[in-house]
Amino acid sequence: MLKPGYCTLCRSRCGTLNVVENDRLVAVQPNPEHPTGASMCLKGKAAPELVDSAERLLHPMRRTRPKGDADPGWVRISWDEALDEIAGRMADIKARCGAEAFAFSVTTPSGTPLSDSIDWIERLIRRYGSPNTSYATEICNWHKDFAHAFTFGCGIPVPDYRNAGLILLWGHNPSNTWLAQAQAIAEGRQNGARLLVIDPRETALAREADVWLRVRPGADAALAMGLANLLMASGRFDLGFIERWSNAGLLVREDNGRFLRAHDLEASADGAPVAWDETTGGPRAMPRVTEEVPSLRVALRGRFTIMTRTGEVACRPAFDLYREACSAFTPGLTAELTWVPETDLQRAADLIAEAGSVAYHAWSGIGQQRNASQTERAIACLYALTGSFDAPGGNRQLGKAPVRAVSGLDLIDPVQQAKRWDWTGARWGRPRKAGSWPATCTGRSCRASPTGSRACWPSAATR
Numbered sequence: 001m002l003k004p005g006y007c008t009l010c011r012s013r014c015g016t017l018n019v020v021e022n023d024r025l026v027a028v029q030p031n032p033e034h035p036t037g038a039s040m041c042l043k044g045k046a047a048p049e050l051v052d053s054a055e056r057l058l059h060p061m062r063r064t065r066p067k068g069d070a071d072p073g074w075v076r077i078s079w080d081e082a083l084d085e086i087a088g089r090m091a092d093i094k095a096r097c098g099a100e101a102f103a104f105s106v107t108t109p110s111g112t113p114l115s116d117s118i119d120w121i122e123r124l125i126r127r128y129g130s131p132n133t134s135y136a137t138e139i140c141n142w143h144k145d146f147a148h149a150f151t152f153g154c155g156i157p158v159p160d161y162r163n164a165g166l167i168l169l170w171g172h173n174p175s176n177t178w179l180a181q182a183q184a185i186a187e188g189r190q191n192g193a194r195l196l197v198i199d200p201r202e203t204a205l206a207r208e209a210d211v212w213l214r215v216r217p218g219a220d221a222a223l224a225m226g227l228a229n230l231l232m233a234s235g236r237f238d239l240g241f242i243e244r245w246s247n248a249g250l251l252v253r254e255d256n257g258r259f260l261r262a263h264d265l266e267a268s269a270d271g272a273p274v275a276w277d278e279t280t281g282g283p284r285a286m287p288r289v290t291e292e293v294p295s296l297r298v299a300l301r302g303r304f305t306i307m308t309r310t311g312e313v314a315c316r317p318a319f320d321l322y323r324e325a326c327s328a329f330t331p332g333l334t335a336e337l338t339w340v341p342e343t344d345l346q347r348a349a350d351l352i353a354e355a356g357s358v359a360y361h362a363w364s365g366i367g368q369q370r371n372a373s374q375t376e377r378a379i380a381c382l383y384a385l386t387g388s389f390d391a392p393g394g395n396r397q398l399g400k401a402p403v404r405a406v407s408g409l410d411l412i413d414p415v416q417q418a419k420r421w422d423w424t425g426a427r428w429g430r431p432r433k434a435g436s437w438p439a440t441c442t443g444r445s446c447r448a449s450p451t452g453s454r455a456c457w458p459s460a461a462t463r
């Protein structure tokens with residue numbers, strides 16, 4: 001019997017056909033009918049060996065000797081016994097000490113076969129009422145999904161490789177790590193996409209790239225700033241996107257590095273950020289609805305002295321600060337820092353500028369050093385210059401099926417949420433999700449941010 005499904009053994013989630021004989025999984029095959037089922041790796045094909053492993057735990061076991069004893073004295077018990085005992089203890093702890101006394105620890109759905117279970121585990125935790133959950137994440141995950149959220153308001157969106165003018169792979173080798181992406185890249189290449197690979201290692205995709213930048217490990221942020229400098233110095237970036245969908249025009253105070261706010265100018269005003277209106281020649285509180293922005297002429301460069309409630313303050317647009325920060329990364333300095341020859345830097349900048357649309361993915365290679373978060377932000381800002389965010393052939397914010405989340409944070413009572421503890425015992429406040437960081441940006445379609453604001457340049461204040 002062939003049972004369609006998908007492989008849960010890594011992030012690729014390859015579509016599969018599972019061969020079942022006498023209620024036993026005997027083989028796993030690619031399912032070409034599935035969007036991610038064109039191929040499988042050997043790990044996925046070896047899934048029956050995992051299922052049948054002699055070392056696999058198949059039944060609940062109860063310890064009968066004290067912890068620390070060389071022999072735990074494991075005794076097999078039934079599922080009913082195990083569930084009753086665990087549920088009884090959980091109920092007892094909750095009754096005596098409160099649900100917050102029960103801390104959960106959850107592993108990653110990327111590095112384990114947990115992807116189809118994690119929502120239900122989280123539902124259990126939240127319905128139980130504990131605000132205390134310790135999550136594990138991979139070294140490749142934080143910068144990809146969370147550092148991007150600091151800049152975009154969301155994790156790295158889905159690359160539309162099949163329709164891209166340029167495919168940019170930065171520290172990412174999908175041929176080995178994400179087969180579904182590798183398949184989409186192959187199709188994009190057949191459709192005419194050019195390929196830019198940034199990787200110290202000569203991967204198979206690096207060998208076939210139009211340009212391969214063999215960056216010095218750990219120098220990726222300098223490379224991103226240097227490439228951005230080349231694009232801006234030659235005026236080859238999407239100014240319309242920057243004006244409409246980023247916080248480029250918002251004024252940053254020189255005295256404290258924070259955004260100038262409307263309430264800095266008038267006590268009765270709200271906290272809306274302020275830009276310099278070139279039409280009126282004065283400061284203007286910016287609307288949060290992006291549709292109003294195209295009718296405004298907002299300064300992206302310059303230095304403006306503005307009378308606030310506490311006196312004159314000099315301010316500059318966030319984009320001006322970003323441009324200045326990037327300008328320090330001249331081709332010569334960037335080549336020295338990154339070991340990438342100046343001619344290759346220029347070739348890469350030309351590819352990006354001429355692409356029309358850029359689909360990119362930056363992954364594990366970025367996460368192998370301690371500056372991964374800011375590196376990812378530098379890459380995200382470089383990407384914003386292309387104007388490809390959520391555009392066809394770029395990285396898309398795809399619509400999700402309109403289903404009610406089974407594990408929403410609203411399942412925890414606000415009183416319980418306030419009882420969240422960190423490692424030091426200090427309270428952290430209510431849990432947040434990536435899209436709710438208070439001052440990050442959103443691009444064209446990332447609506448999660450309560451600020452409803454736009455893409456954030458890293459040099460700008462974000463509070």
Ligand code: SF4
Nearest residue numbers: 007010013014041044
């Ligand atoms: S790449 Fe391999 S392990 Fe990952 S989902 Fe596909 S078959 Fe499974």
